[in-house]
Amino acid sequence: MDLQRNAVIEESVLVDLIQRAQDGGDPTALDGLYLLYVDRIFRYLLARLGDALMAEEVTSQVFLHLIQKIGQYRIAPQDNVAIFSAWFYRLAYNKMVDIKRKQNRTRTVPIEYAEQISSKQRVLDDVIERISIEEVLQKLQVLSGQQREVILLRFVEGYNIAETAAIMVKSEGAIKALQHRALENLRRYFQE
Numbered sequence: 034m035d036l037q038r039n040a041v042i043e044e045s046v047l048v049d050l051i052q053r054a055q056d057g058g059d060p061t062a063l064d065g066l067y068l069l070y071v072d073r074i075f076r077y078l079l080a081r082l083g084d085a086l087m088a089e090e091v092t093s094q095v096f097l098h099l100i101q102k103i104g105q106y107r108i109a110p111q112d113n114v115a116i117f118s119a120w121f122y123r124l125a126y127n128k129m130v131d132i133k134r135k136q137n138r139t140r141t142v143p144i145e146y147a148e149q150i151s152s153k154q155r156v157l158d159d160v161i162e163r164i165s166i167e168e169v170l171q172k173l174q175v176l177s178g179q180q181r182e183v184i185l186l187r188f189v190e191g192y193n194i195a196e197t198a199a200i201m202v203k204s205e206g207a208i209k210a211l212q213h214r215a216l217e218n219l220r221r222y223f224q225e
Contacts, residue, residue: 052108
């Protein structure tokens with residue numbers, strides 16, 4: 034069988050490819066599915082993402098996902114072109130949504146600031162996801178004087194916990210508690 038990219042999908046050809054892909058993952062069957070669907074899936078994703086590189090990346094991940102999920106598709110007595118296509122486009126849509134969610138959760142920081150980022154900033158991350166640092170600085174008036182000072186020393190001046198404790202003449206535990214309360218107060222304030 035000599036399939037071309039983006040060829041018209043025939044029911045008998047598609048059913049044969051699906052059956053062979055499900056029966057031990059026949060590489061030529063998977064290649065055939067790739068040839069039939071790669072341009073269609075790419076165009077579908079490009080229309081939704083508006084970014085060719087991103088659409089290409091997601092398309093490749095969709096086909097990897099297809100290899101894992103092909104066994105879940107149940108061949109119907111008829112209309113497999115429509116049914117499989119709908120199933121496959123749903124697979125592509127779900128993969129696109131998963132990838133976009135992961136990207137939205139992933140913060141990128143210029144390399145020169147990477148050292149300053151703590152891996153234990155869950156509360157701060159929640160605040161920063163919702164607002165910019167400029168807004169935080171403008172809204173610091175909702176905090177007590179000590180909470181405001183901790184936020185300024187830690188996140189504007191860039192001092193670590195120990196340095197902030199030394200400057201404020203407090204224990205590191207007290208600084209952590211102040212910082213936590215300040216960030217929680219800011220988060221609550223911005224949620225209202």
